[in-house]
Amino acid sequence: MYGLGSEVRKPMAETNLDIESLCIDVIRGIAMDAPHKAKSGHQGTAMALAPLAHVLFSRVLRYSAEHPDWVNRDRFILSAGHASILQYAMLYLTGYKLSLDDIKEFRQWESLTPGHPEVGHTEGIEVTTGPLGQGFANAVGMAISERWMREQYGSENIDHRIYAICGDGDLSEGISHEAASFAGQQKLGRLICIYDDNHITIDGPTELSLQDDAVKRFEAYGWEVIDIGESGEDIDEIEKALNKAKANEELPSLIIIRSHIGFPSPTLTDSPSAHGYAFKDSEIAETKQVMGLPQNEQFYVPQDVVKFYKEAGSRHTSEALLSTWSPKDHLGTWNLDDVQSEYESKVGETVATRVASGVCLNKAAGTLAMIAGGADLTGNTGTALSGTDHISSDNPSGKQLFFGVREHAMGAIMNGIALHGGVVPVGGTFLVFSDYMRPAIRLAALTQAKVIYSFTHDSVGVGEDGPTHQPVEQIMSLRAIPGLLVIRPADAKETVAAWKTALAHNGPTALILSRQNLPILEGTDVRKAQDGAYIIHDHESPEATLIATGSEVSLCLDFANNHAVRVISMPSWELLESEDHLADNSIPSVSVEAGITLGWSRYADVNVGIDRFGSSAPGDVVMDKLGINHEAIQDAIS
Ligand SMILES: Cc1ncc(C[n+]2csc(CCOP(=O)(O)OP(=O)(O)O)c2C)c(N)n1
Numbered sequence: 143m144y145g146l147g148s149e150v151r152k153p154m155a156e157t158n159l160d161i162e163s164l165c166i167d168v169i170r171g172i173a174m175d176a177p178h179k180a181k182s183g184h185q186g187t188a189m190a191l192a193p194l195a196h197v198l199f200s201r202v203l204r205y206s207a208e209h210p211d212w213v214n215r216d217r218f219i220l221s222a223g224h225a226s227i228l229q230y231a232m233l234y235l236t237g238y239k240l241s242l243d244d245i246k247e248f249r250q251w252e253s254l255t256p257g258h259p260e261v262g263h264t265e266g267i268e269v270t271t272g273p274l275g276q277g278f279a280n281a282v283g284m285a286i287s288e289r290w291m292r293e294q295y296g297s298e299n300i301d302h303r304i305y306a307i308c309g310d311g312d313l314s315e316g317i318s319h320e321a322a323s324f325a326g327q328q329k330l331g332r333l334i335c336i337y338d339d340n341h342i343t344i345d346g347p348t349e350l351s352l353q354d355d356a357v358k359r360f361e362a363y364g365w366e367v368i369d370i371g372e373s374g375e376d377i378d379e380i381e382k383a384l385n386k387a388k389a390n391e392e393l394p395s396l397i398i399i400r401s402h403i404g405f406p407s408p409t410l411t412d413s414p415s416a417h418g419y420a421f422k423d424s425e426i427a428e429t430k431q432v433m434g435l436p437q438n439e440q441f442y443v444p445q446d447v448v449k450f451y452k453e454a455g456s457r458h459t460s461e462a463l464l465s466t467w468s469p470k471d472h473l474g475t476w477n478l479d480d481v482q483s484e485y486e487s488k489v490g491e492t493v494a495t496r497v498a499s500g501v502c503l504n505k506a507a508g509t510l511a512m513i514a515g516g517a518d519l520t521g522n523t524g525t526a527l528s529g530t531d532h533i534s535s536d537n538p539s540g541k542q543l544f545f546g547v548r549e550h551a552m553g554a555i556m557n558g559i560a561l562h563g564g565v566v567p568v569g570g571t572f573l574v575f576s577d578y579m580r581p582a583i584r585l586a587a588l589t590q591a592k593v594i595y596s597f598t599h600d601s602v603g604v605g606e607d608g609p610t611h612q613p614v615e616q617i618m619s620l621r622a623i624p625g626l627l628v629i630r631p632a633d634a635k636e637t638v639a640a641w642k643t644a645l646a647h648n649g650p651t652a653l654i655l656s657r658q659n660l661p662i663l664e665g666t667d668v669r670k671a672q673d674g675a676y677i678i679h680d681h682e683s684p685e686a687t688l689i690a691t692g693s694e695v696s697l698c699l700d701f702a703n704n705h706a707v708r709v710i711s712m713p714s715w716e717l718l719e720s721e722d723h724l725a726d727n728s729i730p731s732v733s734v735e736a737g738i739t740l741g742w743s744r745y746a747d748v749n750v751g752i753d754r755f756g757s758s759a760p761g762d763v764v765m766d767k768l769g770i771n772h773e774a775i776q777d778a779i780s
């Protein structure tokens with residue numbers, strides 16, 4: 143293929159073959175030059191996968207560079223996000239809103255070419271990748287969305303595929319096992335993943351820590367596996383594999399390519415250091431020499447290559463222009479006023495907030511494009527839907543999705559569903575297991591994906607299951623994630639308020655809900671709760687202000703029956719724009735929440751909470767023993 147010492151090649155577009163190999167070499171040049179200029183970045187995998195990217199963007203993907211939001215475009219996800227320069231090179235070359243100057247600003251402050259691809263920041267990027275395994279699971283979520291929408295709205299409007307490139311790291315991560323298993327069970331035939339099987343990770347050869355047989359592994363999940371071995375430089379062979387994967391609409395497909403990181407560098411091919419150590423000048427020069435590119439020119443992009451890719455990037459433009467159908471017109475509307483009135487008329491009755499949440503969800507899902515379910519806790523977490531089928535390959539357009547015992551994948555699949563556009567996902571598990579989803583929750587917050595989590599069993603009040611199932615640090619640790627809306631309603635009415643907020647919010651919301659019944663309170667207010675915090679009970683001369691959330695609000699109201707205190711219900715920190723109307727600095731304030739106290743000093747002088755793990759016993763006993771009681775509040779104010 144390449145011979146050492148070949149002459150600098152004169153670009154000639156006479157035969158397609160010549161121009162295509164030149165195109166691939168130009169990508170490889172950019173993949174070296176950008177990290178070199180930035181003194182940071184990952185060229186090795188971008189270089190090795192240049193032929194694959196070339197085939198995808200010039201022969202396979204249906205997209206229009208001028209219309210990155212074309213609803214029916216194929217989705218492309220670079221799960222191996224460290225190879226971002228590969229995606230940026232393709233976006234630039236095919237005519238997205240990314241210039242060569244942007245490429246030269248790779249990894250610089252406020253540039254359009256950040257270290258890892260970021261959705262919403264650079265046009266043409268579908269999801270934010272970098273944390274390995276997430277992009278792969280996002281692709282699974284997108285395939286659920288695509289199939290669901292195709293069934294709902296017809297293939298004349300929705301009819302596309304989801305492509306993802308993943309590496310050894312992606313497929314080593316646990317989340318890939320969860321997501322691949324789910325995708326196999328769901329028979330997501332429009333999902334095509336390409337495994338960059340280069341036998342290299344950062345520590346060295348994969349043999350150090352990975353010996354999975356990817357073929358057997360994915361076949362066992364129920365995928366079609368297409369192993370093209372050493373054909374990573376053979377663009378026709380790559381195209382054939384992609385077409386074969388496309389033809390199989392019954393099963394998700396994995397294409398395995400045995401690539402060589404850093405190829406065609408004479409010294410660094412197959413070397414772990416090709417992953418992320420920026421090549422030296424001499425190493426770049428000798429690699430360019432091998433390819434016949436000018437050795438002393440950085441970011442070499444001849445006009446023939448520009449022309450070739452611009453043509454590829456606009457091939458489907460007329461189709462994109464003709465497509466006016468938008469999922470925005472089909473999202474549906476929601477109205478929770480009936481549910482609100484019902485609970486307002488039931489003051490004094492008791493209902494668990496997880497149950498009230500389920501009522502809100504069912505009401506909303508009746509009229510909204512929504513997919514809901516739990517990680518094998520669908521009934522327990524208030525995410526069961528009545529009057530709709532569960533989603534399967536036989537029935538892709540139901541609204542109930544059983545994620546199985548796969549919290550982490552559930553989180554990332556929800557992100558994929560949301561970022562595909564057109565459907566709002568709702569997912570439930572016990573609050574304590576939100577830890578299993580945390581990397582996906584963080585990405586939902588970072589990308590402002592519109593997802594709704596139903597986190598139930600929200601305190602040591604869960605009781606007998608003991609400390610493994612009793613959350614203490616989870617509420618606060620979720621509040622620590624920037625951009626995540628966390629709402630812990632005090633009763634059924636505040637739960638309606640929480641749902642109203644979540645449905646209107648263009649980002650992720652975590653609902654923190656009780657397993658146990660809670661009284662529907664006289665003083666809770668659906669409108670005020672949407673402000674984050676409000677005075678729910680006052681006294682003409684209060685000695686202290688109690689600030690409580692969730693189940694602790696009724697505890698504080700009970701306490702207020704016999705004490706001169708003001709009580710504030712504070713379902714959400716993030717919604718509170720100003721605490722001025724709540725503050726009364728002349729009297730002490732006490733926070734009361736059945737969780738760690740870390741952080742509450744921001745709002746209160748004294749903090750009642752639980753700074754230890756819980757214990758197995760009936761829930762009310764555990765609450766009392768761990769100091770969520772009147773005595774502790776009394777101690778705090780005196
Ligand atoms: C969850 C997570 N852990 C660790 C990393 C750091 N990291 C970046 S790439 C990489 C592995 C590289 O191996 P592979 O996926 O095979 O990529 P290649 O070097 O072949 O490009 C690691 C561990 C990460 N990005 N995400």
Ligand SMILES: [Mg+2]
Nearest residue numbers: 310340342343
């Ligand atoms: Mg690798």
